[in-house]
Amino acid sequence: MAPYSACIAQTPQIKVLNTTVPAEQKAVSLKSLHTEVQVYGNIATTVMTMSFVNTSSRILEGELTFPMPDGVSISGYALDINGKMRDAVPVEKARATEVFESIEHRRVDPGLLEKVEGNNFRTRIYPFPAHGTRTVKISYEQELHFSKQLLSYRLPLDYKQPVPEFSLKVSVLESNEQPELVEQPDGSFSFSRKGTAFIAEMQRKDFVPKHGLIINLPAVSGEKIAALMQKAGSSYYFLTNVPVNASSRTHTWGNQIGLIWDVSLSGLQRDTSKELALLDALIREKKNLTIELGLLNNTFKKGGTFIIRGGDWKALREKLANLVYDGGTDYSNVSSALFKADEYLFFTDGFSGFGKSSVALNKPVYTINSSLRADFNQLKNISARTGGQFINLNELSAENAFQQMSRDEIQFLGVKNNPGISELYPALPVRVGGYLSVAGLAASGTENLVLQFGYGKEVILERRVNLNAAAQSAGVIDVSKIWAQKKLADMDLNYEQNKDKISALGKQFGLVTRNTSLLVLESVEDYIRYGIEPPEELRDAYHQVRKGQIQHKEERKNGLMKEAIAMAAELKTWWNKVFKPEKLFPKPEKKVVPYTVPATVGYDQNAAADIVVRSENTNIRRERAEPGQALYESVVVSSAAMSKISGRVADSAPGKTRAEQPVIIVPEFKSDKAYMNKINGTAENAYQQYLAVRKEYLTTPSFYLDVSNWFQQHKEADKALMILSNLTELELENAEIYKTLTYKLRETGQIKTELFTSGKVLEWRPMDAQSYRDYALALADCGQYQQALDTLYAVLNQSYSMDNADRDHGIEEIILSEINNLISLHRGKLNTGKIDKKVIFNLPVDVRVVMNWNKKDTDIDLWVTDPNGVKCFYSHNRTSAGGRISNDFTSGYGPEQFMIKKAIKGKYRIEVNYYGDNQLSISGPTTVMAEIYTHYGSADQQRKIITLQLSGEQRGGVFIGEFTF
Structure with missing residues (x-):
């Protein structure tokens, strides 16, 4: 990933998505930047045209991310297609993402600009041709605000590397007074009058701006x-x-002030010196008051009571200056229960990535932001609802901000x-x-x-x-x-x-909003196929083709009910079949031998028709581990996963003694990363060591997963959760990261937050069946069984693109198992009237193992080996003992499941095999979640969950657990 500062930098930042090779991550760089600004009255229009060059020998995908000022939305986006700039058109956000990803897989030229949380925007560009360039044009209108009879325009130019071709032109139209340059790029930029306008322009080669651009313009005076x-x-x-x-009226400050200080990881990017200066101005004015300090990250804790006399707030200042910024942010934890106050000062950026964004306060809240990446509307909403004010320290000095706060x-x-x-x-x-x-x-x-x-x-x-x-x-x-x-x-x-x-x-x-994106497609046929009105330049061709015979139109799958009914019948047939596996005697164990599966033992010759031979048309899978191939001698997982109950036997089910219960055991995974060697000793020492190492891995998801796992295994659950919650601070609206987080929260029993994070993924990716399934499972964990059932059933009734329907073919088996499990366990609490009776049936099984993962375009397989040494996997998906593996997913998120109705006695071994991926987006190693159930669908049901990260080096089977009947 890009450096953390790039996520919230003032200037647009490009990063490469489809590689982990350091040289390729730096291969795309800015080739030229041409900016033109027109100011008319108090409205400024800014157009930025950026060209990027790919110096590598591979095709890459890029992501351009940048924040915008409060109240500003991007209104124009264009991408070069076949050498010409093509304007984007507005499309509903989820639909635009779905179309973009579908076309991206065909290796053609889509472009997508979307708004992510807060007032932050990103554009995904594919492809960056090897040794080639791509050009992007972005425009926006900005209303300039008045302060002391002046208008101010700001353009950040924080480029650290030389820009090979740089130009800047500013035109102030219909102006009688010359604009004032408060800050300019290199000292040579100046205005000259041309008719009724003032114009300044410059062109440079290999240019590194010394400063940004700040222009003050006098307000137009006049009686009318x-x-x-x-x-x-x-x-x-x-x-x-x-x-x-x-x-205005002088504001009378109360004697009891509540100070809420956001100490989440993103606090590292706030201008805390400016925030402290604002606080100093208030205390100097008030002199005598009591400040109750509350510290907010994934929790809300009291930071102390500070009684200030004569304006002396040394103790509070030192406390604030030495705070540690760590963890995600959960506004829903903020309430007046921690302390009472007449008014609250809330220093934060508006992002609540670990919980709902509302705060339970009924006294005036002054929301104060100094971060360039902020959710301005959320901050305004909190202050408006409580009768406070929103203070934007990006636009105001500390003194001016205090003056604003001190006047009603x-x-x-x-x-x-x-x-x-x-x-x-x-x-x-x-x-x-x-x-x-x-x-x-x-x-x-x-x-x-x-x-x-x-x-x-x-x-x-x-x-x-x-x-x-x-x-x-x-x-x-x-x-x-x-x-x-x-x-x-x-x-x-x-x-x-x-x-x-x-x-x-x-x-x-044509504005980019929370649920509207701007999309560029390559050909007229693509606009027709996906039912999207093209830009003006393609309108005539678009309508001419539509008048004739339309050859290509997007096909959609309107529900999976037909397949679900057929699968229900197949499952009933399988469940009713009596399996009589050949009795085999156990082999003596050896201490150090590669684990192998006999090539012939246990294969049911009568089930030959059920053996699937996978075609080689996918470019993901190049190698296979067939029966008889050595799997591993020792397991080393490069990125850890934590488990609340790792290494311990699951609790006994009701009505059975532990001796009668199947025993489920999962291993305690440990990371082999070099940074983990630096984290040891007591929990407090380990935490300080983590903070010391963190600056080198600030944006690396697996780092937080590994360290969180260490604290979880050392019985420090609170610290483990805080460190894990940092994942929400790394990148805005990253569904892959939030899927990983959802798995970990499910594993560790943090069900309230699991519901929140899975809900965010569903909001961002409603085109994926797995988004509904993950959310339904979280609802069930929270005891909301009816809503869980309805959400699962919705998977079978959604409309899907054919690409996604083909990718997820076979998911009906997993959904049916989970629908019927809910009905079996909670029938008295559920209304099943809307569910087709053909898909309702009782399907208790001795064993169910289900596995899914967080990335699309990824091929991972579930292997389960029974006590006879028979491995059930994608090319031997039915065993003589009655084991079955669901459909093989080679390019989606899964899930894959193993079930056996009547388990033969002995030990079952569970492994995952990571064949690799063909994905265009990297947010750390692929994360796998496996759930192991015994007596599934009965009152004696047990469950154990394990989450781990896999890397490309881990082929041949990774042991994730075992159970004994």
Whole structure:
């Protein structure tokens, strides 16, 4: 992965996804950067055109990630296709991901730009040809905010390596006063007047900017307040900036302040010096107060009570300066139960990756952010609901921020009754700090509107805005997109209620939202096949082809019910069959011999028709471990997995003594990574050693898994969970990482968080059957059996792309087993009226082993060897003893399961065989979760779970557990 700072850097950062080779990770670099900025009034349009070169001899995939300022959404995206720039079109987010991945597998040229959590964006580009280049163009409109009669525009240029071709052009249109350059790239950038505009430009070779670009622009003065207009049919979009010079009220701070300090891993990226300066300003003003400190990561703990007299807060400052930032963030743990306060100061970035994002506080909360990667809407939502304020320290100095906090500003209350005005935003009351920006729709002929301001519901001030149709933007500024961004920001405060409207608005205006992405496809045929309206340049060709015979149209699988009914009948036949395996005598054990499976023993000649010979059409599997091949002499797992009950026999089931119970044993895996040699001794010493090593592995998922495993095995469950929760801080909306986390939480019994993380994966990847299954299993773990049953049944009734349906062929067997297990164990609590009776049957079995993994395009096999030495696996999927392996998944997430109705006595050995992967995305080694059940579907059911990571060197079978009947 890229360095941690790259995830939240101001400038766009490229990283290579489909390689772990260090040289290839650095093979893609910025070749050219051309930026053009136009400022008109208080609206700035920025267009960045970036070309990247791949110096390696392999085709690679790249991911470009960058944060955007508060309230700004990307409105334009283009990618070079066959040497020409092609504009993207808006598509529903999950659908865009599904189409992108489908086309990506055909090795052609899709491009996808999506919004991830907070106001952060990423674009996935494939392919980067060997020794070739790709070009990306991104544009956005930004509303500049007023401060002390000035507008400020900022463009970060934090490039550490020379940019071979660099150019920058800024045009300030219709301006009478020269802009002020507060900060500029190299000292030579300057404005000159050209007509009614001021223009500055530069071109450089092999350029490393010394600074970013900050421009101050004087606000337009004048008695009459006018609006910028843009005609739309019989109406006009308008945008106006209204000066509000009303006196504010001094805020009276309480004597009891609650200070909530986010100490999660992402806190390393906050500007804590600026945060401390803000806190210092408040204490100097108040002088005498009591501050209750709460420390938030995956838990919420009291950090101490600090009684401050005469402004002396040395003890608190030292405490804050020496905090350790570690763990994920769970806002749902924040409540007033820890301590009471008159008001709360909440220093955080708005991300709650380890739990729900709401906080249970009913006093004013001042949310304060100093991180460039932040969820601004979430922070605004928390402060707005509690009557506090959102403070953005990226835009304000500590002193100005305190002044803002210390004044109860007048509020915009709405517009005076005017039937010609509609869709005015902001729609909710908002604080006004000198200026207010308003956008809306005006019917033709509407000459003005009156904005009202006051405190509470009392109107104490009005401002009249002139709507002059002649004052149109003449195409320089797209006022409609600024209006759409304001409407989106308003709706996003209640995302769940408005997500369908947000999606529709994003599509209409080409804006990237939480559930709308921008997609570029290679050919007209692709747009037709996937039912996506193309950009303007391809419209004519698109409609001409559609008029004729359409040869290619996307095929979809509308549910798996037909296959499920057929599989139910097959399972019933298998379960009713009586198996009589040949009795074999055990062989004497040897201490050091490679584990082998006899090539002939135990094979049922009558079951020859059931032996599957896998075709070689996949480019994943190159080698096979057939019966008779040595599997291993010793097992070394390169990345550890932890188990809450590793190495211990599972608890006895009801009604049976331990002697009568099948014994399930899983090994205690240990990592062989070099950094684990540095972690030893007492738990406290080991934790300090972990912190010392961590800076070298800050973005490595397996590092946190390994160390978490160490603490789990040493009975330090709280520290293990905190370290594990760091996975949520590494990358935004990474489903593979969250799948790994879900497996680990399931294994260790953290069922509340397991439900949350599996729910996030379902939100991000609703196109995958496995997302529903993982969420259903978490629901069942939490005792929500009806919802679990409904979610499992939904897998059989979803619509899937043919690519995903083919990839997941056979998943019906696993889903049917789990549906019927729920019904068998909880029949009295379930309503099964909506479930087809043909798929309901009682299927108790002595043994069930089920395995799934976190990455697509991965080929992993489950092997189970019975006491007779007979191995049940993909090419011998039925045994004479009655063992069966489900369908072989060679490119999906699994799952694969083994079942045997009547287990023969003796020891069963469970292994996983990792053939490899053909994936384009790397987030650490592939993680496997195996669940071992005995007496599945009966009152005596037992379960043991093991999660481990596999690497490409681990072929030939990795032992993961055994059980004895």
